[in-house]
Amino acid sequence: MPSPFRVGLALLAGVLLVSAPSLAYDTPLSDQAVREAYFLGQRRDESMYAFLNRYTKPLPPPKTGPHIAAITFFTPFALLVQHSSRQANYSAQRAALDHKAHEEIVEIQVEIQFTQSYGAIITSLTHSRSGSPTAMQLRSPEFWRAFKYRIFDGDEEITTEDISGEPQYQCSEIACTLTGAIVRIQFPATAFKSDSAGVEVTPREGDAVSVDFDLSSLR
Numbered sequence: 001m002p003s004p005f006r007v008g009l010a011l012l013a014g015v016l017l018v019s020a021p022s023l024a025y026d027t028p029l030s031d032q033a034v035r036e037a038y039f040l041g042q043r044r045d046e047s048m049y050a051f052l053n054r055y056t057k058p059l060p061p062p063k064t065g066p067h068i069a070a071i072t073f074f075t076p077f078a079l080l081v082q083h084s085s086r087q088a089n090y091s092a093q094r095a096a097l098d099h100k101a102h103e104e105i106v107e108i109q110v111e112i113q114f115t116q117s118y119g120a121i122i123t124s125l126t127h128s129r130s131g132s133p134t135a136m137q138l139r140s141p142e143f144w145r146a147f148k149y150r151i152f153d154g155d156e157e158i159t160t161e162d163i164s165g166e167p168q169y170q171c172s173e174i175a176c177t178l179t180g181a182i183v184r185i186q187f188p189a190t191a192f193k194s195d196s197a198g199v200e201v202t203p204r205e206g207d208a209v210s211v212d213f214d215l216s217s218l219r
Helices: 004-019 031-043 046-053 076-085 092-100
Strands: 056-058 067-074 105-113 121-125 133-138 148-153 156-158 163-171 176-188 196-202 209-214
Touching: 031 046, 031 076, 031 092, 046 076, 067 076, 067 196, 067 209, 076 092, 076 105, 105 196, 148 176
Parallel strands: none
Antiparallel strands: 056 067, 067 105, 105 176, 121 133, 148 156, 148 196, 163 176, 196 209
C-alpha cells in the first residue's frame, strides 16, 4: 500500500500539471528541434517554403485605403528555419551556438502595400470646380507608425515596445518608389500562453483587419 505521504505528492503533482500554463508551440526548443530547424532551413526547397507559408495569412485588397496584404506569426522554430535558410557556409553546430546566445522570441510581421487610393504621393485638392490637385508630397517611409497594432493572447491583449518597420521600394534605373512596408512586432516566446493568438491592424485611412492563429497547429 502506498503511504499517505506518497499519495499526497502524487495528487500535488497532478494539480500542478493541470494548472501550469502550457504553450501551444515549442519553447524552449530542444537540441533536437534546433537541429531539425537548421536542416529544414538548409534545404531551401519547396518543402521549406510550404512549411513557412503555414505561418502566414494573406488578406484580400480593400475597397479603399492601404492593403494589409499578409500577417505572419513566426514561432521560435519557424524563425530558426528562416534564419538557417539565409546563411551560407552554416553548420548545425553554429546554429546551436547562435540559438543559445539569444532569447527565444515570437515575431509577428505585417505586410502593408500601397494602393491607388493610398499611394506614395499624397495630394491635396482645391475647393474649385475643377478640383485639381494643388499640392503634392511624398509619403514618409515611417507612414506605418500611424497604424494601430493590437495583439491578443487568446482574449487578453498584450503589448510590447519592440516594433520596427522596413520600408519597401520598387526601383528602376532612374529612381526608387516607396511601395509599402513590413512591420515587425516581437514578443518573448513565453508571452503567449493560450492556444490561439489574434492580430488586429487599423490604418488611419481604410478599415481595420484582424486575423486569428491556431497556435496548436504551429510548431
